[in-house]
Amino acid sequence: MNIRVFENPQLAAVYAAALVEQVIQSIRNPVLGLATGSTPIPLYESLVSFHRQGLSFAHVTALNLDEYVGLSADHPQSYHFFMNEHLFRHVDLPEEKRFLPNGAAPDLALECERYDQIIREHPIDLQILGIGLNGHIGFNEPDVALKANTHVVTLARDTIEANARFFGEQERVPTEAITMGLQPILMAKKVLLLAFGREKADAVVNAVRGDVRTYSPASILQVHPNVTFILDREAAYVL
Ligand code: GLP
Numbered sequence: 001m002n003i004r005v006f007e008n009p010q011l012a013a014v015y016a017a018a019l020v021e022q023v024i025q026s027i028r029n030p031v032l033g034l035a036t037g038s039t040p041i042p043l044y045e046s047l048v049s050f051h052r053q054g055l056s057f058a059h060v061t062a063l064n065l066d067e068y069v070g071l072s073a074d075h076p077q078s079y080h081f082f083m084n085e086h087l088f089r090h091v092d093l094p095e096e097k098r099f100l101p102n103g104a105a106p107d108l109a110l111e112c113e114r115y116d117q118i119i120r121e122h123p124i125d126l127q128i129l130g131i132g133l134n135g136h137i138g139f140n141e142p143d144v145a146l147k148a149n150t151h152v153v154t155l156a157r158d159t160i161e162a163n164a165r166f167f168g169e170q171e172r173v174p175t176e177a178i179t180m181g182l183q184p185i186l187m188a189k190k191v192l193l194l195a196f197g198r199e200k201a202d203a204v205v206n207a208v209r210g211d212v213r214t215y216s217p218a219s220i221l222q223v224h225p226n227v228t229f230i231l232d233r234e235a236a237y238v239l
Contacts, residue, residue: 001208001221002228005236009042009196012230016128016192017046019228021055023126023190031061033127033184034087035138036079039194040128044086057093061122063184065129065138067103069152069176077166078103101150101178112150112178119150119184127188131195134158135203135216139179142215148183152176182220191227193218195235204231205238 006012023030064079073080080100088098099118105111129137134156140146141156154176164170195204207218208229221227
């Protein structure tokens with residue numbers, strides 16, 4: 001595992017964006033695994049500014065990790081909406097190459113199968129991850145067991161509390177999500193996990209030190225041969 005610590009999230013994001021740029025420029029039809037949440041926002045800002053300076057996303061395919069169940073693409077708190085706002089509408093990544101699970105699908109089991117098929121057709125070159133306060137990646141929550149494939153998950157109480165800040169109040173946060181499982185993340189050629197702020201320090205230390213545990217889903221990244229944790233000083237302070 002590589003660990004890079006930066007003075008602040010902005011510098012960390014520029015470093016991460018340069019790694020993304022490298023992948024886009026060196027692979028013919030690169031597949032990026034993308035994440036949502038507040039953490040990757042400065043990364044997407046950097047990528048948008050790289051695009052304004054000439055970086056093209058025309059050959060990129062983007063696969064997102066997850067989506068809330070019950071939120072349609074035009075809901076302002078949906079991850080579809082987030083990706084449009086923070087990246088897609090600013091770059092030339094073709095619409096037909098942007099994939100997210102559909103949280104409003106009438107048959108969620110079928111939707112999980114559909115998404116797994118898309119993942120099989122587009123093995124990920126570079127996976128971007130954030131990390132939940134409880135160590136979740138995507139919405140793979142701490143549990144007695146973890147899942148390999150795309151699945152519907154009941155969100156943990158602390159995840160709902162943490163995400164209430166985006167919804168105004170806790171009652172509005174969906175209680176379920178569709179998330180990519182751990183297999184495509186572990187099969188990605190390269191993984192970048194970003195974590196900023198002191199409140200992420202415990203999740204980070206549990207992921208990188210000690211054993212792989214299902215109660216720290218991010219700790220499974222220890223078995224991956226090419227993972228870089230990109231941290232600010234605060235998130236790294238107990239390492
Ligand atoms: C969300 C997402 C994760 C994200 C995490 C942390 O609920 N499903 O992909 O990494 O929680 O979010 P944030 O970056 O806002 O702290």
